[in-house]
Amino acid sequence: MDKSGNVGYNKTKTKTGEFMDAIRIENCTFTYEGDTLPAVDHVSLTVREGEFVAILGHNGSGKSSLAKLMNALETPDEGTVTVAGMRTDETDKLWQIRAEAGMVFQNPDNQIVAAIVEDDVAFGPENIGVKPAEIRRRVDEALAAVGMSAYAKHAPHTLSGGQKQRVAIAGILALQSRIIILDEPTAMLDPLGRREVLDTIRRLNRDDGITIVLITHFMEEAALADRVFVMEDARLVAEGTPREVFADRDMLRRTGLTPPNPVRLRNCLTDEGLALPADAFTDEEVIEEICRSL
Amino acid sequence: MSIVVKNLTHIYDQGGPFEAKALDGVSFEAHEPAIIGLMGHTGCGKSTLVQHLNALLLPTAGSVVVCGIDTRTDKSRLRELRHRVGMVFQYPEYQLFEETVARDIAFGLRDSGLSEEEKKKRVRAAMEEVALDYDTYAEKSPFDLSGGQKRRAAIAGVLVMEPEILVMDEPAAGLDPRGKEEIDDIIRRYHEKHGATVLIVTHNMDEAAALCSRILVMENGTIAADGSPRQVFSDAERVKAVGLDVPYAARTAAALISRGVPVRPDVLTVEELAAEILRIKEERRA
Numbered sequence: 001m002d003k004s005g006n007v008g009y010n011k012t013k014t015k016t017g018e019f020m021d022a023i024r025i026e027n028c029t030f031t032y033e034g035d036t037l038p039a040v041d042h043v044s045l046t047v048r049e050g051e052f053v054a055i056l057g058h059n060g061s062g063k064s065s066l067a068k069l070m071n072a073l074e075t076p077d078e079g080t081v082t083v084a085g086m087r088t089d090e091t092d093k094l095w096q097i098r099a100e101a102g103m104v105f106q107n108p109d110n111q112i113v114a115a116i117v118e119d120d121v122a123f124g125p126e127n128i129g130v131k132p133a134e135i136r137r138r139v140d141e142a143l144a145a146v147g148m149s150a151y152a153k154h155a156p157h158t159l160s161g162g163q164k165q166r167v168a169i170a171g172i173l174a175l176q177s178r179i180i181i182l183d184e185p186t187a188m189l190d191p192l193g194r195r196e197v198l199d200t201i202r203r204l205n206r207d208d209g210i211t212i213v214l215i216t217h218f219m220e221e222a223a224l225a226d227r228v229f230v231m232e233d234a235r236l237v238a239e240g241t242p243r244e245v246f247a248d249r250d251m252l253r254r255t256g257l258t259p260p261n262p263v264r265l266r267n268c269l270t271d272e273g274l275a276l277p278a279d280a281f282t283d284e285e286v287i288e289e290i291c292r293s294l
Numbered sequence: 295m296s297i298v299v300k301n302l303t304h305i306y307d308q309g310g311p312f313e314a315k316a317l318d319g320v321s322f323e324a325h326e327p328a329i330i331g332l333m334g335h336t337g338c339g340k341s342t343l344v345q346h347l348n349a350l351l352l353p354t355a356g357s358v359v360v361c362g363i364d365t366r367t368d369k370s371r372l373r374e375l376r377h378r379v380g381m382v383f384q385y386p387e388y389q390l391f392e393e394t395v396a397r398d399i400a401f402g403l404r405d406s407g408l409s410e411e412e413k414k415k416r417v418r419a420a421m422e423e424v425a426l427d428y429d430t431y432a433e434k435s436p437f438d439l440s441g442g443q444k445r446r447a448a449i450a451g452v453l454v455m456e457p458e459i460l461v462m463d464e465p466a467a468g469l470d471p472r473g474k475e476e477i478d479d480i481i482r483r484y485h486e487k488h489g490a491t492v493l494i495v496t497h498n499m500d501e502a503a504a505l506c507s508r509i510l511v512m513e514n515g516t517i518a519a520d521g522s523p524r525q526v527f528s529d530a531e532r533v534k535a536v537g538l539d540v541p542y543a544a545r546t547a548a549a550l551i552s553r554g555v556p557v558r559p560d561v562l563t564v565e566e567l568a569a570e571i572l573r574i575k576e577e578r579r580a
Contacts, residue, residue, distance in 0.1 A: 059441055059470045106468065160336060187468040190336045190497045191539055217470045258471055261500075261542035261564060268568035274575055287546060291553050294575055 020085055022179050022211040023047040023070050023101070028079035030065060039065035040076070041234035049178075052205045052212040054222035054242075056257060057231030063215050066231065067183050070213060071101040084178065099128065101179040102172030106187045108164035117159070117167055118143065118152040124175040135174075142173035145208070146200050162193025166200055173204075179211040180204070186218065198224070219246070219260040223281070230255060243281045262286040295458040295491060297324040297347065301356035304342050304515075308354060316342040318515040319356070324508075327489045329481060331502035331523070334512035335537040340495050343512070344461045347493070348379040361458060380457030384464050386448035387441070395421075395439070396432035399451045420454035421447075423487075424480050442473035446480065453484060460484060463495045478505055499541040503527060503562035511536055528560035543567040 023046070030040040040062045047053050057063045068074040069081050072088040084100040086093040105111055114120035121139045130138070143149045146166040156164060165185050172180055182201065186194040198221060204210040214221060222228050228245045230238035232255045238245050246252070246259040249267065258264065262283050266276045269290070280289040304317040317339050324330060332340050345351040346358045349365040349372045358365045363375045383389075392398035399417045408416070418428045424446035431439070436447055449465065462481070466474040478501065485492050496502050502509060502523060509526040511519035513536040519526050527533060530540045530548055540548075543561045547570070550557050557570040 058472055184468070192335055192537060256472055262546075264564045265543075265546065265568060268564055269571060272568060272572050274572060283546065283549075287549050287553065290550065290571055291555060294555060294571075294578060 020049060021046050021082070022049045022051065022084060023213070024080075024082040025066070025069065026080050026082075028069060028076040028081060030069060030074060030076045030078075032065075038077075038234050040069065042079075043231075043234075043236045044079075045229055045236060045239065047179075047211060047213060050205070050209040050211055051227065052202070052225045053214070053227045053229060054225035055213065055215045055229045055231060056217075056219070056222050058256060061231040062234040063231045064183055065234075067103065067181050067213065067215055070181050071103050072097045073103075095128070099124075099175045100177055101181055102175060102177040104165060104168045104172065104180065104182040104185045106184040108161045108168065108188065111168050112156040112164060115155060116152075117148065117154050117156055120156060120167055121170045121174050124171050128175070138174045138176070139170075142170040143167075145173055145204065146170045147196075160193055161189045162196035165189065165193070165197045169197075169200060169204070173210075178209075179213070181213040181215075183215045184217065185214070186216070186221065194218075194221075219258060223260045230257065243279055246281065247278050295325075295327065295361060295489070296359075297322070297459065297491070297493075298359040299323070299343075299346070299356070300359075302343070302346060302353050302358060303355040304339075304346070304351060305354045306342075316515055317346075320512075320515070320517055321356075322510060322517060322520060324491055324493075327485065327491050328508055329485050329492045329494065329506045331506035331509045332493055332495045332512065333497070333499075333502060333509060333538055334518070335497075338512040338536075339515040340512055341463065342515075344381070344463060344493065344495060347459065347461055348376050348381055350381075377455055378457055379459045379461060380452040380455055382449055382452050382460070382462040382465055384467060386452075387436075387444035390436040390444060390448055390451075393435060394433050395426070395436050395447050396428075398436050398447060399454050402451060402455050416454050416456075417450075420450040423453050423484055424450045425476065426450065442469055442476060445469065445473070446476065449477075449480060456488065458488075458490055460490055460492045461495075462492065464497065465494060466496070466498070466501065474501070481505065499527070499539050500543075500563075503541040503543070511538065513537075523562050524560040527562065 025043055025045050028040055028043050029038050031038040055063045069076055072094055075089045081088040083097045086097050088097055112120050113123055118139050121142055122135050125135045125138055143152055146169050148166050148170060186197050201212050205212045216222055223242045225242060228242050229236055238248060238251050246263045252259055266280055266286050269276055274293060276289045276293060280286045299320055299322050302317050302320040306314045306316055320343060334340050347360055352366055360375060361378045363371045390398050396417050399420055400413050403413050421428045426446055436444060439447060466477040481492050484490055506523055509523050510517055511526060518536050519532060527540055527544045533540050541562060543563050543566060547557045547559055547561050547567055551559060555574060561567045561570055
């Protein structure tokens with residue numbers, strides 16, 4: 001961190017200016033105290049700078065544990081986790097890592113601390129000693145980035161669930177984090193709230209190059225990611241583009257995951273003798289292929 | 295078992311600084327056992343409406359008569375009403391508190407006058423309803439269960455009362471796909487076995503389309519639509535106008551129709567839509 005409190009974006013680049021991996025998990029195993037079975041079992045994966053990845057899996061599959069490893073809430077028993085070039089087992093880097101990789105949780109009511117929206121967003125930078133004028137600028141920018149500027153002076157309890165989650169995201173942006181890890185951020189929201197949160201994280205990813213790690217049960221959300229990881233019984237059992245992962249019917253059956261609706265329709269038709277190309281994936285593509293096949 | 299809501303209006307904090315009309319002349323009746331979906335975006339009045347069904351809230355105007363009990367006039371029967379109408383609130387597992395699963399589920403029976411043996415039988419039956427094995431889980435702490443199991447234990451605590459009407463506010467919210475299916479199975483099973491009416495508040499159109507025989511759509515404290523899922527969801531414009539999504543199958547059917555593929559517009563599930571497409575394929579081949 002430099003004197004103005006900036007957590008340098010440059011850290012994630014090598015000396016030659018190439019992008020580094022945002023998160024690198026190497027052969028990690030992690031067991032909670034008192035448990036016999038590991039929650040994460042020999043998992044390796046890499047999230048690249050500026051990437052939007054989704055992690056799927058049933059409750060208990062290890063995906064939330066994986067998220068906790070990603071921002072040093074937990075450290076692995078075996079293997080290493082590297083976030084923006086910093087290893088999470090180096091305890092002096094803890095706060096830098098958490099400033100670099102912010103986390104949003106499922107329950108919007110459990111992560112707001114202040115009585116006014118803008119104070120809540122300012123909480124992080126205040127804690128690390130950012131100067132007031134700089135805080136003001138960051139809070140305004142962060143609220144604008146999540147489309148919540150009009151609510152800066154509102155009390156958080158008057159906001160909808162989707163708005164609260166966007167405030168939580170703004171709090172991370174105000175720390176100038178380049179990585180946001182979201183653990184089922186839309187599970188408790190209504191359809192409108194879900195859309196607000198999804199649109200916000202997609203925009204931050206696309207326009208500002210923020211790296212997104214989205215843990216979700218909603219296949220339609222995972223379908224929007226660049227890459228999908230599937231966890232099952234503490235292990236990583238599949239990874240690839242959503243198109244590839246959702247085409248692997250054996251894996252989906254084994255893990256009990258239901259593919260997104262267009263893929264389900266394609267599978268249904270293929271099973272009944274109307275074979276559609278296995279890479280038809282989006283709503284439009286499947287409709288197009290149906291029209292062509294008739 | 296019947297619900298008769300007539301011209302129900304509810305105003306919070308009437309005459310006070312935060313006066314707000316949450317329900318505005320709502321009327322609907324349900325006499326036959328059914329699984330009814332109550333939909334509408336946040337703030338439309340759903341929660342206010344369901345809280346009237348067991349007299350947690352009383353009408354500002356109009357009337358609510360459930361199982362023959364008028365919530366405004368039959369004051370002496372409200373306790374009976376609350377036994378006959380079971381309420382499962384959002385995230386009911388937050389309300390688990392007892393030392394064992396069996397004791398938590400039995401809590402509602404404490405003043406029932408049933409013998410210990412009877413109570414145990416009822417708890418066992420309720421656990422069976424929610425697919426929690428009695429011998430495995432009865433003596434466990436509820437806090438040692440998984441998220442989905444906690445949810446089901448909390449639901450069993452309501453089912454143990456054997457309510458004729460079961461009201462559930464987003465019973466599957468926050469669960470993984472497997473957990474959601476389990477909840478849907480519980481609802482179907484309870485409805486069929488006990489001839490109960492189940493009223494579910496849900497945001498999930500695909501779930502509602504597959505599970506419910508009737509859908510009530512609310513908007514701004516009024517009923518905006520009331521009919522079978524087929525009727526309600528085939529009017530896509532209206533559904534969108536109240537801020538809800540149309541189920542995937544209905545949406546895709548509309549897109550196919552606009553491309554000249556004459557599928558039925560009122561399909562509800564992916565399987566139904568696939569059957570329609572195959573039917574057209576056959577017709578064109580012939």
